[in-house]
Amino acid sequence: MIDFGSVDLAPLRERLAARAAEEELLDVAYRVIDSPVGRLLLAATPAGLVRIAFEREDFDVVLDDLARRVGPRVLRGTDRLDDVERELAEYFAGQRRAFDLPLDTRLSTGFRRAVQAHLPSIPYGHTESYTEVATATGSPRAVRAVGTACATNPLPVVVPCHRVLRSDGSLGGYLGGLEAKRTLLELERRAA
Structure with a gap:
């Protein structure tokens, strides 16, 4: 019997998310990063960055809302958020004054x-x-x-x-x- 508590599932999760993105089966990709203002949840659709959430918002509630409002296929991972994470790191380091990211603004009207x-x-x-x-x-x-x-x-x-x-x-x-x-x-x- 496999003890799943000792198995690192991150590589499997990453492969699954990458395959889902390749086959356009992924509505929302997300990841959590550390920042000077606390942990942030970043979420993106194929159209662009759709959500940034502060930890005090409760990431599970935010992800449930995204699944309801954007689409149910929500996965952690994928490289869809690499540019977002890089530009935020540059901003927090004082090296970036404006963001050059595609934005998905569907959550506001x-x-x-x-x-x-x-x-x-x-x-x-x-x-x-x-x-x-x-x-x-x-x-x-x-x-x-x-x-x-x-x-x-x-x-x-x-x-x-x-x-x-x-x-x-x-x-x-x-x-x-x-x-x-x-x-x-x-x-x-x-x-x-």
């Missing part, structure tokens, strides 16, 4: 998508207020909706909702927690 499309135009090391973002997206009275769009951003860090602050300069909220937001802002301030 309407005004939320419009806000999230604006966020990468906020320069590295700078911030805008919720009011400024609302104005920039053509809805100057939709300040609270901007906050909701930032709070539901499926691609934090890459789509930099951490650069949006309250009008008084205070942090506001952040999906990854205020300490993560402070860390990202400080990282950009030092490297700018």
Whole structure:
């Protein structure tokens, strides 16, 4: 009898994920990485990066949501996320100011998508207020909706909702927690 507790299943999992990707049988590939803001779950579809999640969001809940909203064929592994991991490592090292990744934005619609499309135009090391973002997206009275769009951003860090602050300069909220937001802002301030 095989003791599966002592068998390293990682190579098998990697081969399975690679074969599924080759045969276009994989809806979502994911991996978990360490970062200065804690462990992050990265998930991509064939169209591009679809989700980045902070550990406090509960990775199992995030993966269940992706299976429900994107497709049930979700596997850990594949090289689909190599560029994402590399660009995030460069960003956290202060060597990258903008991301050059294909994004799958299907998890956001309407005004939320419009806000999230604006966020990468906020320069590295700078911030805008919720009011400024609302104005920039053509809805100057939709300040609270901007906050909701930032709070539901499926691609934090890459789509930099951490650069949006309250009008008084205070942090506001952040999906990854205020300490993560402070860390990202400080990282950009030092490297700018």
